[in-house]
Amino acid sequence: MPELPEVETVRRGLAPHLEGAVLTRVEQRRPDLRFPLPAGFAERLTGARVERLERRAKYLTAALDTGETLVAHLGMTGRFTVQSEPGGGHAPGAFHYDAGADPRHTHVVLETEAGAVIGFNDARRFGYMDLIATAALPAHPWFARLGPEPLGPMFHVEHLQNRFAGRVQSVKATLLDQAVVAGLGNIYVCEALHRAGIDPQTPAGSLSPARLGRLVRAIRAVLEEAIEAGGSTLRDYRSADGGLGYFQHSFRAYGREDDPCVKPRCRGVVRRIVQGGRSTFYCPACQR
């Protein structure tokens, strides 16, 4: 479930359980996720205290008091589950997050002193984790080339102008490049381009400053609304547990092939095309 709003939602859900918490038990159930887990993974985590739980792009980072940071990427299907054990210092009627996860795919389990049991579950195993020296994080290959946070002060029209200049690649593909802006994925790029009224096939370098301004505002708006809604859940959102997002009901283009365009006064129909091997949904009538 993982673009920026989903990862941010996960961070907010985990933070009360992890920030300030001491990890009393760590269980590694397989040697690898997408990549091998580092040597001594469980041992290096056990006994550590989580100082901060943060998000950068689509990465979650848990800075530890050991000088290392636990970094997690959810890939396509990664999710965290949380159970608070009765008597573990939490109110009765234990908080239970995302009960729908198949337990066969729970690969890592973290338990805190306060009694929270946190599972990392990932059916496709495109997700990954590593332990990295906190001081070395900014220079790490996963982080060094990331573009600005789209909801932060460094993301503005001038930035897009600079990064788009001379690029003949489509604006859709360019926005998926994490070095241009960090955290967007297929869904929110489609949604932002629809809101901005921009054809996804337009060469990035050919967009006027005015249109880039609309694009910046559309990206910020759709991400803020999605975070507000707790992100999007594409499967089993009906399982009534807390913590599941509902922004998928607000999609205007993504997944709406053959539906009439929802933009007022637009008579267009949403189409699906393939760009770079991935589906793009857009309205040819109002996105030009």
Add this chain to the structure above:
DNA sequence: CTTGGGTCCTGTGCGC
């Protein structure tokens, strides 16, 4: 430099 394609892995949903 770009683009397109294939790769990792499993689950789901659809047409037949």
Add this chain to the structure above:
DNA sequence: TGCGCACAGGACCCAA
């Protein structure tokens, strides 16, 4: 009901 295929929120790598 069963089977095979297309497709899925990411991101890397390589050939052309």
